[in-house]
Amino acid sequence: MSLRLGIIGCGLKAASYARSWTAGPVPPQIVAITDTSAASVQRYVGIVTQAGAAAPRVYPDADAMLAAEAGNLDAVYVSTPHAFHQLYAKAALKAGLHVLLEKPMALNAEEAREILAARDAAGKQIVIAYQSSLSPLIAGYRKRFQAGEFGALLSVTGEVWEHWESRYAGNWKQIPELSGGGFICDTGSHLFNAVMQVTGRGYSHVAGRLNSLGRPYELVGGILAEIDGGVPVTLTFCGNTTPGCESTLSLFFEKAILRLDIWGKWAELRQGTNITREIGGEPNDAVLDIFTAVAGGASNPSTAEQSLHLAELWDLIKQSSAEGNVPLVLTTRPEIEQ
Structure with missing residues (x-):
């Protein structure tokens, strides 16, 4: 049924x-x-x-x-x-x-x-409904990392950009009372989540810098963070640039370098001189399939606990930026499916 x-x-x-x-x-x-x-x-x-x-x-x-x-x-x-x-x-x-x-x-x-x-x-x-949480492509690489194929995770960098300022001009997304923020709160949240999903780890510390460029919402910025295990994470965001919307998340391991799209559309894995590329696509069908399975009793890959962790992260990024980029400590844990 x-x-x-x-x-x-x-x-x-x-x-x-x-x-x-x-x-x-x-x-x-x-x-x-x-x-x-x-x-x-x-x-x-x-x-x-x-x-x-x-x-x-x-x-x-x-x-x-x-x-x-x-x-x-x-x-x-x-x-x-x-x-x-x-x-x-x-x-x-x-x-x-x-x-x-x-x-x-x-x-x-x-x-x-x-x-x-x-x-x-x-x-x-x-x-x-975070695509990276529900992406079979991203889940597959997380399991390979956790199985030890890539060795220890050493560092993570990421970026996402979009012509968000012009694309959503006049839209509710640019009214902070309705959206909760600007580009980094909206499109940028996918980058925050993708780091968790591909590593299986939550954030432990964060310092952030947000810039509104004179608007009532943030358009550009960056964070320096740590995820569990003391792994450094550097993320940058730009919401007022040339038309388009793209992302790259790079993970540097002892035995591999993994680059992927934060929506689970593609991935590139370098292991020595061997480079493999894989296409995933945004999982529109997977969103419903996984939700239906979870409603029927299956494990949940995109829980409220994970999003509580992201909500605390966003609270602390705003606080850090307002207080001069001071580093702050997260208290919640995301409980990511292993």
Whole structure:
């Protein structure tokens, strides 16, 4: 039986997933949807019906949808501005539903802890839709590293860039009250997460520098951090550059150098003179497949604990930058699947 799914937020990411999911071998039953944009709702309904499925029921807001449909759903997918993630995740959990939640899970660690408490009270699952957490390509390299193939991890560097400033001009992503930050909070969070996912380790210390270039949100910056084991990590971010969006994460081991894309689209492994390249692709189908498996009792590769750790990291990066780049210590642990 396919997953009975409700959708809270029908924007571009939700629409992209809908196209992939409805064309899959076991498409979900998209039962009900809600969004503040009539155009987004119309587009989403069109995607579902063009795939040959019945049109989902449309509700004016999430509260109305959950009140009317909780008994007809197994789970909800929340894809709203970041400021509403905590509200809708908690409401869905209270209604007895599993939650697939867009990143970042919350605006700060305090909100993240409230989501964890709601999950525990409900006894349901919550999966955060970070592509790197759900990427079979990245998981495969983590397992090879942990099996000892590459030797000790010595250092990590990474970068991500995008024409984020012009790409999202006028969008809610550039309203900090809705987004929780700017480019580094948004696109940059994928880089923070990818470091954890490919190494299997959390952050222990961090110092950060953020620059807004005169805007009300950060656009460029960098961090110097350590992950567990005392491994140094240097990450840089630029959200106001030439059109495009690319990333590279480089991991230097005793016996290998691994470079990969933070969304799990490609990887290059150098072992001596031997270089191998692998293509993965963003796992649109894997997001739903893994979420469905987790809802059915499988282990969760993208937990709320991991996103609590990232929320604390973001809190400390902002604090470090405001206090002159002082190094700060993290107290949470991500509990990454080994």
